Amino acid sequence: MVPSQETRSDSFQPNLLVVDDDETNRKILSGRLEAEGHKVFVAENGRRALEVIEAQPFDLVLLDILMPEMDGYQVLQYLKSHQTLREIPVIVLSALTRSRAPLGASKWRRRLSDQAV
Numbered sequence: 001m002v003p004s005q006e007t008r009s010d011s012f013q014p015n016l017l018v019v020d021d022d023e024t025n026r027k028i029l030s031g032r033l034e035a036e037g038h039k040v041f042v043a044e045n046g047r048r049a050l051e052v053i054e055a056q057p058f059d060l061v062l063l064d065i066l067m068p069e070m071d072g073y074q075v076l077q078y079l080k081s082h083q084t085l086r087e088i089p090v091i092v093l094s095a096l097t098r099s100r101a102p103l104g105a106s107k108w109r110r111r112l113s114d115q116a117v
Contacts, residue, residue: 013037013038013039014038014039014059014060015038015039015041015056015057015058015059015060016033016038016039016040016041016058016059016060016061016062017040017041017042017043017049017052017053017058017060017061017062018030018033018040018041018042018043018062019042019043019044019045019046019048019049019061019062019063019064019067019072019075020042020044020062020064020067020093021044021045021064021066021067021068022064023044025064025093026042026044029062029093030042041058045067045068045069045070046067046069046070046071046072046074046075047069047070049061049063049070049075050070050075050078053079053085053088058088059088059089060088060089060090060091061079061088061089061090061091062090062091062093063075063076063090063091063092063093064092064093064094065092065094066094072092072094076090076092
């Protein structure tokens with residue numbers, strides 16, 4: 001049985017990492033997640049994401065694909081090649097249209113800002 005919002009322990013806040021090179025996307029997504037009670041960290045590119053991930057544990061990574069310096073595919077490849085990081089669930093958020101998640105990703109979703117309202 002899944003605890004309801006009222007009975008769930010207030011002490012547990014999942015650590016989520018939002019990785020996107022677009023500042024507006026980072027702000028929108030992190031704001032929505034924080035409003036749901038999550039502890040949210042942000043990274044502006046793949047290199048920064050890996051620095052943050054190596055420094056502390058995360059329960060979920062929300063990852064853009066098209067980014068400068070190190071793209072989302074490279075981040076996924078790095079995560080899945082490391083014993084201690086490969087179990088972190090990754091949801092890919094991208095403007096790209098794709099029918100299934102890339103190798104190593106848990107899910108593929110179109111970015112919120114790209115969806116019709």
